[in-house]
Amino acid sequence: xxxxxxxxxxxxxxxxxxxxxxxxxxxxxxxxxxxxxxxxxxxxxxxxxxxxxxxxxxxxxxxxxxxxxxxxxxxxxxxxxxxxxxxxxxxxxxxxxxxxxxxxxxxxxxxxxxxxxxxxxxxxxxxxxxxxxxxxxxxxxxxxxxxxxxxxxxxxxxxxxxxxxxxxxxxxxxxxxxxxxxxxxxxxxxxxxxxxxxxxxxxxxxxxxxxxxxxxxxxxxxxxxxxxxxxxxxxxxxxxxxxxxxxxxxxxxxxxxxxxxxxxxxxxxxxxxxxxxxxxxxxxxxxxxxxxxxxxxxxxxxxxxxxxxxxxxx
Amino acid sequence: xxxxxxxxxxxxxxxxxxxxxxxxxxxxxxxxxxxxxxxxxxxxxxxxxxxxxxxxxxxxxxxxxxxxxxxxxxxxxxxxxxxxxxxxxxxxxxxxxxxxxxxxxxxxxxxxxxxxxxxxxxxxxxxxxxxxxxxxxxxxxxxxxxxxxxxxxxxxxxxxxxxxxxxxxxxxxxxxxxxxxxxxxxxxxxxxxxxxxxxxxxxxxxxxxxxxxx
Numbered sequence: 001x002x003x004x005x006x007x008x009x010x011x012x013x014x015x016x017x018x019x020x021x022x023x024x025x026x027x028x029x030x031x032x033x034x035x036x037x038x039x040x041x042x043x044x045x046x047x048x049x050x051x052x053x054x055x056x057x058x059x060x061x062x063x064x065x066x067x068x069x070x071x072x073x074x075x076x077x078x079x080x081x082x083x084x085x086x087x088x089x090x091x092x093x094x095x096x097x098x099x100x101x102x103x104x105x106x107x108x109x110x111x112x113x114x115x116x117x118x119x120x121x122x123x124x125x126x127x128x129x130x131x132x133x134x135x136x137x138x139x140x141x142x143x144x145x146x147x148x149x150x151x152x153x154x155x156x157x158x159x160x161x162x163x164x165x166x167x168x169x170x171x172x173x174x175x176x177x178x179x180x181x182x183x184x185x186x187x188x189x190x191x192x193x194x195x196x197x198x199x200x201x202x203x204x205x206x207x208x209x210x211x212x213x214x215x216x217x218x219x220x221x222x223x224x225x226x227x228x229x230x231x232x233x234x235x236x237x238x239x240x241x242x243x244x245x246x247x248x249x250x251x252x253x254x255x256x257x258x259x260x261x262x263x264x265x266x267x268x269x270x271x272x273x274x275x276x277x278x279x280x281x282x283x284x285x286x287x288x289x290x291x292x293x294x295x296x297x298x299x300x301x302x303x304x305x306x307x308x309x310x311x312x313x314x
Numbered sequence: 315x316x317x318x319x320x321x322x323x324x325x326x327x328x329x330x331x332x333x334x335x336x337x338x339x340x341x342x343x344x345x346x347x348x349x350x351x352x353x354x355x356x357x358x359x360x361x362x363x364x365x366x367x368x369x370x371x372x373x374x375x376x377x378x379x380x381x382x383x384x385x386x387x388x389x390x391x392x393x394x395x396x397x398x399x400x401x402x403x404x405x406x407x408x409x410x411x412x413x414x415x416x417x418x419x420x421x422x423x424x425x426x427x428x429x430x431x432x433x434x435x436x437x438x439x440x441x442x443x444x445x446x447x448x449x450x451x452x453x454x455x456x457x458x459x460x461x462x463x464x465x466x467x468x469x470x471x472x473x474x475x476x477x478x479x480x481x482x483x484x485x486x487x488x489x490x491x492x493x494x495x496x497x498x499x500x501x502x503x504x505x506x507x508x509x510x511x512x513x514x515x516x517x518x519x520x521x522x523x524x525x526x527x528x
Contacts, residue, residue, distance in 0.1 A: 070360055075493075
């Protein structure tokens, strides 16, 4: 692995943590969101972000920050797991706006600062299970998706929530690739009751810092009982809709990726078993561990799917 | 086989320096040594098991393709590397063996039941395993004693199975990932070229020359 030093940078080049914190407080408090957006550095380096401890957190030991930030599936930046860390630094994270629309009484397009300021940041240490049968434990920082939906005031006809990722080929090499892996924009969706579940969060940070770009900055979905690809990254649009929305991996290969994609050790991916998983960071000789139903969140979420055939609705 | 070079091609012959075969084996095993070194010292990325599997499998395919390049090189460019073909072929088998061992021991954690289930149920693993099974008799008979015992014709016929093995290997590579990737398709194209050459050669000038001197 190539580790680059930057010997020409000294301590004097580093913004003190306190100054950064103060500036963030100033920005968050300021009414002039456009001004705030202009002041925030482009592709901002990770800034401290404190979170309230949550009873929903697991006691599993979190994966290392370097594993979490160097082993990513974010096909907008390339299909190799090292690509996002290599290329996501170019992504302009500020200004960033999020559109909330569809079957809601309070639609709008919000500057990110305005969008997130209503919510108290919580720390949610969640197990993360990728459909490729590996797992991590990630100390996310974020807030419940349900609060966002409540604030938008959904209409009675809303049954699903659809999400959309940024399309910006100039900064996302996977989107401008001659041979694109997926159809852009990346889209995802949840049933409304799934989205309202307290475990479903929108993350803005991890490990006490703002979210790194390769992990889906500035705003991503985290649904810990589903396979990782449901956690759509770099969200620009949240729509309340009546019909089940299209989802990227389902469009790519409906035989292998269903709409629900709940972690389920009893339903195999056609090309690999889901019964076990390899915990990233456990070491060369750790072998595999058993995958838990709904990734270990069955007590909290199983009732969402009572009466459903999870083989048909995979 | 010793006369093979005499009946092909025309023009000047490229002089290939006579390297001791042991050096081919040593050089061929260097990538594996490097991969294992990186894995054991935690320098191969967040998922060392997958990276090790990936790297060993890739070198297995590269070496298998290299063995299949030796005939076209000789027939098209009169570069004779025949004396190294067995070494390269055996090296590719060793890489397949290491790739499979890492999968069974480190990835599957020696859970033989799970491994067997995967081999039977997962098409891309079935295909990879089939390539390995095909290579076993080829590796076992890659010695002078076997050639003598089997007779040259039967031996050569058996070793044509390498065509099936390399095709399955390339297919296995394509099927591993969730989407169509460029890299496996590049390898598949190369495999199609080295196999296609063997189909096309008799219909080109090569056949005439081969007949004339047969």
